[in-house]
Every structure is written in C-alpha cells, then in structure tokens.
Amino acid sequence: MKANAKSGKLTGLSERSSDIVLVVICAVILFLVAYPLYYVLVASVSNPYDVYAGKTFLLPSQFTLDGYKAVFSDPSILTGLLNSFKYTIVGTVFSVVVLYLAAYPLSIKNLPGRKFISIFFIITMYFGGGMVPTYLVVKETGLINNMWALFLPGGVAVGNMIIVRNFFENSIPKAMTEAAEIDGASKWTTFIRIVVPLSRSIMAVMVVFSMVAYWNDWFTSMIYLPSPSKAPLPLVLRNILIKSSASASQASTISGGFAELNKMTEMIKFSSIIIAATPMLIIYPFVQKYFEKGFMAGAVKG
Amino acid sequence: MSKNKRAAVSPGMMLERPLGKRIRDNWQLYAMLAVPIILTIIYKYIPMYGIQIAFRDYKASRGFAGSEWIGLEWFQRFFSAPTFGRMIKNTILLSFYSLLWGFPIPIILALMLNQMRFHKFKRATQTVLYAPHFISTMVICGMIRIFLSPSGGLINLIAGTSIDFLTESAAFRTIYIASGIWQDAGWGIIVYMATLSNVDTSLYEAAKVDGASMFQRILHIDIPELTSIMVLNLIMSAGGLMNVGFEKVWLLQTDLNKATSDVIAVYVYQQGIENAKYSYSTAVGLFNTAVNIILLIVVNKIAGKISEDTSFI
Numbered sequence: 016m017k018a019n020a021k022s023g024k025l026t027g028l029s030e031r032s033s034d035i036v037l038v039v040i041c042a043v044i045l046f047l048v049a050y051p052l053y054y055v056l057v058a059s060v061s062n063p064y065d066v067y068a069g070k071t072f073l074l075p076s077q078f079t080l081d082g083y084k085a086v087f088s089d090p091s092i093l094t095g096l097l098n099s100f101k102y103t104i105v106g107t108v109f110s111v112v113v114l115y116l117a118a119y120p121l122s123i124k125n126l127p128g129r130k131f132i133s134i135f136f137i138i139t140m141y142f143g144g145g146m147v148p149t150y151l152v153v154k155e156t157g158l159i160n161n162m163w164a165l166f167l168p169g170g171v172a173v174g175n176m177i178i179v180r181n182f183f184e185n186s187i188p189k190a191m192t193e194a195a196e197i198d199g200a201s202k203w204t205t206f207i208r209i210v211v212p213l214s215r216s217i218m219a220v221m222v223v224f225s226m227v228a229y230w231n232d233w234f235t236s237m238i239y240l241p242s243p244s245k246a247p248l249p250l251v252l253r254n255i256l257i258k259s260s261a262s263a264s265q266a267s268t269i270s271g272g273f274a275e276l277n278k279m280t281e282m283i284k285f286s287s288i289i290i291a292a293t294p295m296l297i298i299y300p301f302v303q304k305y306f307e308k309g310f311m312a313g314a315v316k317g
Numbered sequence: 318m319s320k321n322k323r324a325a326v327s328p329g330m331m332l333e334r335p336l337g338k339r340i341r342d343n344w345q346l347y348a349m350l351a352v353p354i355i356l357t358i359i360y361k362y363i364p365m366y367g368i369q370i371a372f373r374d375y376k377a378s379r380g381f382a383g384s385e386w387i388g389l390e391w392f393q394r395f396f397s398a399p400t401f402g403r404m405i406k407n408t409i410l411l412s413f414y415s416l417l418w419g420f421p422i423p424i425i426l427a428l429m430l431n432q433m434r435f436h437k438f439k440r441a442t443q444t445v446l447y448a449p450h451f452i453s454t455m456v457i458c459g460m461i462r463i464f465l466s467p468s469g470g471l472i473n474l475i476a477g478t479s480i481d482f483l484t485e486s487a488a489f490r491t492i493y494i495a496s497g498i499w500q501d502a503g504w505g506i507i508v509y510m511a512t513l514s515n516v517d518t519s520l521y522e523a524a525k526v527d528g529a530s531m532f533q534r535i536l537h538i539d540i541p542e543l544t545s546i547m548v549l550n551l552i553m554s555a556g557g558l559m560n561v562g563f564e565k566v567w568l569l570q571t572d573l574n575k576a577t578s579d580v581i582a583v584y585v586y587q588q589g590i591e592n593a594k595y596s597y598s599t600a601v602g603l604f605n606t607a608v609n610i611i612l613l614i615v616v617n618k619i620a621g622k623i624s625e626d627t628s629f630i
Binding site: 029030033034037038040041044045047048049051052054055066067068069072113116117119120121123125126127132135136139142143144145146147148149150151152153156167168169170171201202203206227230231232233234238249250252253255256257284285288291292295296298299300303306307308 | 336339340343345346347349350352353354356357359360361362363364365366367368370375377381426429430432433434435438442443444445446447448449451452453454455456458459460462463464468469471474499503507510511514525530531532563564568585586589590595598599602603606
C-alpha cells in the first residue's frame with residue numbers, strides 16, 4: 016500500500032482493481048434484489064406444474080397467459096383493480112392539494128403565527144391518538160365504508176410538507192414572488208401563477224409518493240371499508256396470496272375439478288403479484304433523480 | 318435593478334407594520350391553511366384527546382370524556398394477560414434484530430455506490446435497489462409465502478428440502494428481517510447518498526494524490542461526513558423500538574409461529590378492531606407509546622446532544 020503512494024502507475028492499478036471488486040459486488044446485490052421479481056414474472060407465464068417442479072429458474076416453461084386471463088375474468092379482482100385506481104387518483108389529488116395548501120403559507124417567513132402553526136403540524140409526526148381513538152373518530156364522523164376515510168384521517172403528510180416547504184423557501188426566488196405582489200397580485204394569485212408552476216419537480220415527487228401510498232395501502236381500507244365491494248386490489252389479493260383460497264367466483268367458473276382449480280389458483284398468485292406491482296414500478300424511475308434532492312431539501316434546517 | 322432594490326427593502330417594511338395589519342394582509346394564506354388545520358384537529362388532535370379512554374370504560378353513547386373513570390384497570394389486565402411477557406419479548410427482539418441488521422446495510426451500500434465511477438451503472442443500480450420499496454406489503458408477503466412454500470417454493474427447490482418455514486417459530490425473525498432488508502435497504506441509502514453528495518470532490522482528488530486507497534478514503538472522508546446523520550437515525554430508530562409494524566407480522570403470522578410472531582401491534586388490532594374492546598386496546602397502545610418515549614429519552618441522553626445541523630424540524 017505504501018509503495019502505491021510513490022508510484023502513480025501502481026495507484027492506477029489498485030484503483031482499477033477496486034473498481035472491478037465494486038462492480039462485482041454491485042452485480043451480486045443487483046441479482047439478489049431483482050431475481051425474486053424476475054422469478055415471479057417468469058412463473059406468471061409458465062405452466063404451474065413446471066414452476067413447482069423447479070423448471071422455471073431462468074426461462075418460462077410452456078408459455079401461457081392463462082394466469083392473466085383468469086385474473087382479468089375474476090370479478091372480485093377487477094372490482095379491486097377499479098377501486099384501487101379510483102382511490103389512488105382521488106387520494107393523490109386531494110393529498111397533494113392539502114400538502115401545498117399547508118406548505119406554502121408556512122414557507123412565508125414573516126407570516127404571523129408561522130412558528131406556532133408549524134409546531135402544531137409537526138407534533139402529529141411524533142404523537143398520535145393510536146389505532147382505536149382514531150378509528151372511533153372516523154366512525155363518529157360517519158366515514159365507515161366511505162372512501163374519504165382513506166384520505167381525510169391522513170390529513171397532512173407532515174414529513175412531505177416539510178420537504179415541500181423547504182423547497183419553496185430555498186428554490187423559489189423571493190424576488191419573483193415579491194415583485195408579483197408589488198405589482199398588485201394577491202397572495203393566492205402569486206401562489207397559483209408563480210409558485211405552483213415553479214415547483215413542478217417537487218410536485219412530481221409528491222404525486223409519486225402519494226400514488227404509491229394509496230395504491231399499496233390495504234390496512235386503512237381493511238379497517239374503514241369493511242364492505243367487500245369497496246376493497247382495493249391488495250385487500251382482494253389477501254384472500255388469494257395469504258389465505259390461499261380461490262374465490263367463489265373462480266370455483267364456479269372453472270370446470271375440470273379440484274386439480275384444475277388448484278392449478279388456476281397457483282397461476283393467479285403469480286400473475287396478480289405482477290399486476291399489483293407493475294404500475295408503481297413503472298412510475299418511480301421517472302422521478303428518481305429528484306429523490307436525493309428532495310431529501311436534501313428536507314434535511315436543510317428551515 | 319429596481320426589482321432587486323424592492324426585494325431587498327420589502328421584508329423590512331413588512332416587519333415594521335403593525336401585527337393586525339400584517340394578519341389582514343395575509344388573510345389568503347390563513348384561508349389556505351384552514352383545510353389542513355381543520356383536518357389535523359379532527360383526525361389527529363381529537364384522537365389524542367381520546368387516549369383518555371385508556372383510563373375509562375368507554376361507551377360509545379357517552380363519548381370520550383363522559384365514560385366512567387376506572388383508573389389503571391385495563392393496564393393491570395394487560396400486565397396479567399397470559400401472553401404479556403411473550404409479546405413484550407417478541408416486539409423488542411424483532412425490532413432490535415431488525416435494527417442490528419437493517420441499520421448498517423444501507424450505510425455500507427451507500428458508501429460503496431458513492432465510490433462507483435461508472436455513472437450509468439451506478440444509476441441503474443440505484444433504480445433496481447429502490448424498486449422493492451414501491452411494492453405493497455401485501456404483495457411482498459404473498460411473494461414470501463410463495464417462495465417459502467413447502468411444496469415447490471423457490472427456497473425449498475434450491476435447497477432440495479420441503480420445510481414449511483412459516484410454521485417454524487425459529488424461522489420467523491429471519492424471514493421478517495431478511496425480507497425487510499430486501500425491501501427497504503435500497504431505499505434507506507437515499508439519505509446517506511444525499512449527505513455524501515455534499516463532500517467536496519477535491520477532497521477525494523487530494524486523497525488520491527496522497528495515495529489513499531478507496532478503503533482509506535471511505536474511512537477518513539465519507540464516514541466522518543455520515544456520522545451525525547447516522548447518530549440521528551439511530552436515535553430515531555431506538556425511539557421506535559416498540560413500533561414493530563403491524564402489517565407484515567400480521568400477514569406472516571400463522572398459528573404455529575406465534576411463539577415468536579406474537580407482538581403488541583397485532584394484539585392492539587385484534588383487541589381493538591376485531592373484538593371492539595376499545596378502552597383495553599387503547600391502554601395497550603398507550604403503554605407501547607410510553608415505553609417508546611422513555612427509550613427515546615434514554616438513547617438521546619446516551620448518544621449525547623444531536624448536532625444542530627441535522628435537525629429535521
């Protein structure tokens with residue numbers, strides 16, 4: 016090692032060998048992370064008997080799309096899929112609007128009461144009423160079996176609110192907002208016409224975070240939306256993936272007896288995993304470059 | 318020119334105005350805050366007020382404050398529950414082992430990726446590492462069940478065995494922690510990568526000229542940069558030691574692995590939502606929170622003062 020310091024050539028060589036070691040380690044890690052997903056993808060288009068015989072480690076065996084056909088002809092899964100789309104879209108619009116409504120005023124340094132209101136929100140990050148008192152309030156406000164039970168109790172996502180607030184403070188030029196106000200624009204007009212358009216990057220991140228949260232959620236729905244017709248996709252999948260039971264509709268539509276039903280149940284497991292996971296896996300790479308920036312903005316003391 | 322001058326003057330002018338005038342000037346901003354504040358009062362602060370039912374015999378008709386006060390009865394009942402000791406032990410051990418394995422891995426990953434000089438490869442690696450974070454717990458647990466199935470599950474196929482892992486108490490923690498690392502270690506690197514991006518690149522160049530190896534650069538440049546954020550993360554994690562997430566444990570629990578999978582969060586759900594024992598469940602949850610707060614204070618004391626620049630508030 017000490018010899019390396021004296022010879023530039025040797026240093027270059029050790030740099031290159033540590034590069035190679037790094038790439039190899041990263042490749043192994045990549046494989047460990049990606050392979051389980053790849054395996055499910057391959058299994059979802061293979062004959063389930065071959066999957067269980069270990070013939071699909073690398074490539075599909077007896078390629079078939081029957082699993083996907085079965086998923087898309089199952090009424091309960093289709094209802095779940097539609098519900099999930101609805102909850103994700105409405106929830107994301109609502110959450111991002113509320114987030115912005117809270118974040119912008121709190122980014123104005125000379126707003127009287129700013130500090131007090133900030134603390135009012137931040138306290139809820141660390142303390143809460145817990146599962147049952149929150150449930151009782153949701154019940155009292157008449158939201159059981161109402162989709163707004165998924166959005167309203169979440170209120171303001173305070174961690175995200177701080178990230179957005181700091182973005183407003185650090186990345187929107189004060190000169191622009193102040194010039195607009197001096198020219199007679201109201202605070203609201205300034206917000207809509209200048210601040211919102213200039214914050215598209217952070218908004219994209221918040222939209223993705225929010226979509227992911229609503230698309231993947233099932234616990235809130237399980238508690239607040241007991242009616243089966245309101246269940247989002249992950250909750251419908253619970254019967255298939257966790258309880259391993261075929262739904263009644265599958266049992267009645269599949270002819271060929273128990274073995275065939277069993278085979279379909281196994282196929283549906285793989286294909287429904289792919290269907291549930293794919294939309295978010297497609298979306299997040301588009302905003303990936305903002306993740307680190309967002310966290311930096313959030314960590315800078317405001 | 319004139320714009321700049323105005324911008325420099327106006328904040329001072331604003332401060333000189335009387336408070337009443339400043340509040341009136343900003344009425345639109347307060348109107349914007351109304352919806353978030355009302356939601357927060359109703360769904361965050363009223364439930365906090367509702368915690369008092371832990372000391373009362375809650376009846377829906379009589380409300381939070383109107384129900385009969387019975388003191389610590391629910392807590393006594395919890396402490397004498399047959400599974401009390403097991404739940405405390407499982408909650409703490411599951412959390413502690415998760416922290417023990419889950420804490421260093423993102424740091425090591427971030428330190429490694431930060432040294433990677435091939436930028437496209439680095440970015441692709443990050444993309445793949447983040448992926449599992451965007452998948453629902455439900456789907457993850459479905460995958461775990463498929464992979465661990467005794468007949469034809471991936472793990473048993475590779476090992477040539479037919480073990481039903483989810484019925485083995487001894488395997489539960491390993492399953493929970495390993496899948497947790499698979500899902501979230503990649504996402505955990507972001508905060509460290511962001512911190513490392515602050516390092517002045519000329520430091521690395523200087524170190525290279527001085528003949529420092531990659532390992533030495535990590536040890537003497539990167540790790541000192543990460544120390545304060547690591548301490549902060551550690552303190553926050555320790556404060557959440559009793560916060561074992563409900564979702565995954567509940568989805569992976571079977572009747573046969575309860576010896577290690579029975580945790581407080583699942584109990585709170587079962588008693589509170591499934592059995593509608595509202596007061597009792599609230600008391601158990603409150604006990605859990607109280608232990609967390611004590612842990613947070615203790616760890617914070619041990620770790621000394623957090624450096625001011627890493628505060629998230």
